[in-house]
Amino acid sequence: MRATTAFLCLLLAAAAPLASQAETLRLSLQPVTDWKAVFGRVEARDRLPARARLGGTLVELTVSEGDIVTAGQVLGQIEDQKLTFQLSALRAQTEALQAQLANAETELKRGEELLARGVTTAQHLDALRTQVDVLKGQIAALDAQAQVITQQEAEGAVLAPAAGRVLDVPVAQGAVIQPGEEVALLGGGGIFLRLSIPERHADALHEGDAIRIETTAGTAEGRLEKVYPLIENGRVLADVAVHGLPDRFFDARVLVRLPLARRETLLVPETALVARAGLDFVAVQDGETTTFRAVVPGERHEDKGAIQVEILSGLQPGDLIVTDPASLPVAVVGHD
Incomplete structure (x- = not known):
């Protein structure tokens, strides 16, 4: 028995009256943004140590890691x-x-x-x-x-230099403290995301760019606030300002997507794709005839709440597609 080679081809589908009732869209090249996924760290804008102004014995320690303090609050007491x-x-x-x-x-x-x-x-x-x-x-x-x-x-009273959260307390009550020694480390002044990006992408970073951030609470949007000019170990540091970023854990890693390039491509609504026999089809209308054409979909993009799918092959600019072809019949023809 001969080996059978089956392939899916373009098909003539529904009658003209049915196709004419469907919504159509004329395809054209549209600009899209290429996003690169990197990890950012949640950091405090200011990291301020609360230092001892007097040498002596730490007789009282009133804070621990995670506490919220106000500026000037007494964190501990040193006696000499x-x-x-x-x-x-x-x-x-x-x-x-x-x-x-x-x-x-x-x-x-x-x-x-x-x-x-x-x-x-x-x-x-x-x-x-x-x-x-x-x-x-x-x-x-x-x-x-x-x-x-x-x-x-x-001056034996150790005061908080600013309002914020206690990140670290490296000493314990009863310890002997030297003048200038750190008693507690505070994070204050708000929080932001710090990114470390390969230097080959440095030219694509611009202050003010929109940044996508994926947190446990969902997707958020931030702004690239500062790009540091010093490149260290082949990486560029950048800060992203995010409204409502949780500050419970500092140095936590958060997935961030950076806009690195703009290009033009064909986009179709997600509803225009029909899956049959493991392939994706798009209904293309030519006059009174509607043909289902096999396509290779790519990345999905969100535009004003609607999902657009990038088409890598199978369509070209100027094609008139049916945006909701689910009700149109599709047939599969095989050849030996």
Whole structure:
């Protein structure tokens, strides 16, 4: 028995009255955008460390990873016991000088009375006044030193530099902290997507371009906000601003589609395709005759809520197609 070779060909379908009732579309080349799928990372616009201004022991830690904080909020408390001892010593010195000052003022008052009666000299009275002034100056200097130490104790409070979410707390309560050491890392100033794109696509990136983003909540649209001029390890960094991007997880990867090129192609409505025997057909109308023509569909594109299918082969510009040929009969002819 001879081997049978079957193929599907163009067919004459329905009668003219049926075809004339169907909606038709004249094909022409239409511009489409080629999208490249890459992954972007959810990042905070600002990453600000909350640092210790005072060295000492972290006696209190009030935040943990994931907490929402406000600007100026106290995140922890650092204590340095040496400052307490220094402040006590200054207060003791101040009390001693105040006692000397009280005695010197009494001597000065007595000297003024003696000078009025001519018992003492003006030179002795000037020496008493000088002693009083020196003691007052020493007390003022000790008060200034005490204010410095008091301010240092106040700087033991670790404050949030901005409002945002706590990303990392690298220390634990009871740890010994050095001045300038990071106590917590905050993410604030809003969030965005950071992309790392091969440098061969750098010329196709333009600030303001629309970007498609696929999240767990569905598809969103963002704008390419910034393209960084420095290329590192063959990749270009770019930031995408997205409204309503969830900020629960930072450094999470999100699928992003970038517009890299524009080209022209033939597009037909998705409803114009009819599947028969594993192939796709499009009804082409020529006068009063409707013929089903086998086509090779390509990528699907969304245009104003409608799905358009790219046709790679089988049609040409100027063809008049039936946009909803599902009701038209289709036959298959085989040849041995």
